[in-house]
Amino acid sequence: MKIGLYLGDGSGPSTVVNELLTAAGAGLDSVFLSQLPSWDALTLVAIGAAAVPGIELGTAVVPTYPRHPLTLAAQALTVQAVATAGFTLGIGPSHQQYIEGSLGYRYDHPARHIREYLTVLRPLLHGEAVDVHGETVTAVGRLDLPVAVAPSVLVSALGPVMLRTAGELADGTVTVWTGPRTVGDHIVPTITRAAAGAGRPAPRVVIGVGVCVTTDPDRVRAEVAAQLGFAADFPAYRAVLDREGWSEVHETVVAGTEEVVERALRRYADVGATEVLVNLLGDPRERARTLEVVAALRSAG
Template sequence: MTALGAVFRPQLPPERLRAVARAADDVGLEQLWLWEDCFLESGIASASAALAWTERLHVGVGLLPVPLRNVALATMEAATLHRLFPGRVVLGMGHGVQSWMGQVGARVESPMTLLREHLDAMRALLRGERVTVDGRYVKLRDVALDWPPATPPPVLAGARGPRTLRLTGEAADGTILDAGVTPDDVRQACTLAQEGRTTAGRTGGGEHQVVVYLLTATGADGAERLQAELEATGDGSVPDLGVAGDAVAVAEAVQRMADAGAHTVILQPTADEPDPEGFVRFVAERVRPLVP
């Protein structure tokens, strides 16, 4: 079954999260995803609050930019969330938007190297291993978590370009694709991630999970809001990006992503979505029954 979720966009003030998370939990939405875009809201703080306010909801963060986070601290935070809310947390890491990283003095010469080193160390620490590493960016000496998760959780990574997509297959447990992708792009991303897995000799174990955001607008002005957001991001002329319409139209778009290889599709409202609580209810109550 294709997992389905929605995004709480950080263009909303943090104090709106409680009502949206509770609405999502009440109607049985599977997943609520958060962002750590600069300079809006903290992914970890928001995730901890959303998890504490709910009982069943799974909360994802996509993405945590690794230049901002020492790997030991990021892993401590991840482990704490997984211990507090076992089975309900999904974290994705990324090399960050380079202009933002430059604004805060965290930009590195090789974002790919940093992401690889961070993923390798983080996954080892979450497995309960004692880690010593002297990488280009990640340096740990005899570090182990006192409270690792009871079961090592998956660590996902975000990617756009071919090299990073292959890296997610080599060093992460899944790939997160943003809303700027079409079904054909998803197919290509799955192929590249699988190439990375093969290169790294990761032929056994579980399936590599692919999470895709799908820009979604519903309601009488949905098509206009969708087009306005695509125009604002420079994607107005790209065909097959996003979906506007009723539950049937949205479910069909979700299915196209699933057919292309996505295991999880996260519906991303437009930044000017007028009713965030209504959006999560729409996803859970009207779209979910139409998605096998």
Template sequence: MSRWGITIPLPGVPLAQHRRIVEELADLGYTDIWTSEKAGTDAFTPLALASQWAEQLRLGTAVASVYTRGPALLAMNAATLAGLAPGRFVLGIGASSQVIVQRWNAGEYATPLRRVRDTLLFLRSALGGEKVTETYETFSVSGFRLEYAVDPPPPIALAALRPEMLRLAAKEADGVITNWLAPGDVRQIREVVGQSVELVARVFVCPTADGALARRLGRRLIAEYLTVPAYAAFQNWLGRGEVLKPMHDAWNRGDRCEALEMIPDEVVDDLIVHGAPEACRDRIQSYVDNGLSTPIIALVPTGDDPVGHVRSLGPPGIATAVRCEVSPEARRHPSMAR
């Protein structure tokens, strides 16, 4: 069986209230917890908490930007998590986007491929216990060494969309992280990265039988993300350039409402998993069937209970069985069993 991940924090659930569901995840069939980093929580704090709530689960960042932290601080963040969860932490790094790096964090978003490569080289040395004095192409480090040994050093995965970054990830990293693809697109990614590397992808899931609602929410996400140049180029490489051109044209004119209307239903249905829980699980499994190693579910807020959605979206064959069992809470407190 492949791995099966969930993104935390869950939408609408304060981080401090996650312990209960995190403690259930392994029983529900989940193997992984992954975080993202945009404008909510940072990538590391939720994993620090989860490391103490669920000792069976693998933890990963998808992703921590190589621009918004200095190289040494990124190494320290990774070392902290690796110490809290020895052998269970994956450091996922990536270039992020110009909006996040430059507009929101006052950084310079330049030469992302080289910056990601240089950061990977530095982290390999630093997390391996070396004292690093090195001039890389995009930055220099002089005399840095972690105060505490990292044993074992965490694997490092790279976020990648297009062929050049995908090839770098497959060649130099321990895994590849990607995003915004349909099940059939996995094969195109595999043609570049090969079959042996772990391929991780965040999959947006909107668990509702209300197709109109799912498509409305999906269009908002698609317009928000796929108008970012890196994602636009990725979709063009995957073959959606022409069908998404009307959206881009309207967006560039400043007409956000028309941009949403220009997104075809078939694109939403390709890129957003939606439907009843059983249909969603089967759709996620189809990514695995096409070659994905680790799907990471990212819940799209529907106004319903996200914790209930997590309980219903575990791997096919496991989630159904678990729902028929007494919950871990009920086993600890028999009066809660119903």
């Protein structure tokens, strides 16, 4: 199982470059950036790729509704051109509260939207022309860009319909707030069956997890609850929390001794996750120790 670093705090260019240097120095496989109402994640990835060329980079995730697939494909191929160690484009429909409440777009039929979006995006990333007139996406044309290797595409798929779409039309899924039981019993088998049925390779299953080596796990979880507890009200996250038997997002946090953290992360590998993205939590000392433990686990395989 690969282990990468997840940056979900809206860090700016200098911080991102420093985090990339730290992750690369620790021997981690990748660094993924979230797209928040802040710095542009794709621009940050391009800056980071130029500054630290030896580590895979990705997004987790770029919302699709505000970016037409022709535009996003051009951005992704531009990033791919400078990301010599590889670039993964993670996309997703985001949530109704943001897409409608903040941006004013209609959040109609998100699963259908993602399927139509991928029927445009994937050919464009492979240098092909598109002529799609769907119910949620219309796109005609091609990009005048050289394509040596297309970026890998992941979808923030959690429910069965989205997982089937990701298995059939993308390279895998990237998740958050998902426990190991849900990964092993629901996410892995659903997306794997879909990929096999479509004649595609085994999918990537990339799991984002908040992690902290600490003597006070209750404090760490309380901090997550205070900052991000609202996420439990989003229907997609509510569904995966319910599957795991959890009530709140802070229950997904892996926190405790070195042994507790190692055991919890290995369990994700045991249930079929191909990659784990670690979101370092806690104070600076705890974050530094957590990185050491995670790096040692990656080195040990």
